[in-house]
Amino acid sequence: MKDRALINISLERIDTLFSEAMKTDNIELSRRYIKIMEKIGMRMNITVDRRIKRMYCKICKTPYKNISVTVKNKMVMVHCPYCGSIRRIPINKQKK
Numbered sequence: 001m002k003d004r005a006l007i008n009i010s011l012e013r014i015d016t017l018f019s020e021a022m023k024t025d026n027i028e029l030s031r032r033y034i035k036i037m038e039k040i041g042m043r044m045n046i047t048v049d050r051r052i053k054r055m056y057c058k059i060c061k062t063p064y065k066n067i068s069v070t071v072k073n074k075m076v077m078v079h080c081p082y083c084g085s086i087r088r089i090p091i092n093k094q095k096k
């Protein structure tokens with residue numbers, strides 16, 4: 001049974017965990033925060049906000065801080081400095 005109050009609490013926790021992950025300089029700690037954040041989303045069956053989702057690497061779960069971004073073939077390429085993966089985001093989908 002999904003309860004509105006429970007959903008609100010979990011959304012709040014996702015926000016808090018993400019801002020803590022961005023604040024800390026400890027990479028291991030920020031990865032842990034992101035993993036907990038994803039678990040809360042999974043358990044409550046809620047989608048983590050797109051703005052938050054695009055702020056961390058999907059593969060190594062590290063928040064992007066000073067990253068390099070290039071534009072190629074109408075795609076924004078985000079290079080993760082920690083695991084070396086490249087994420088491609090289509091430009092026309094970014095407006096929403």
Ligand SMILES: [Zn+2]
Nearest residue numbers: 057060080083
């Ligand atoms: Zn990565």
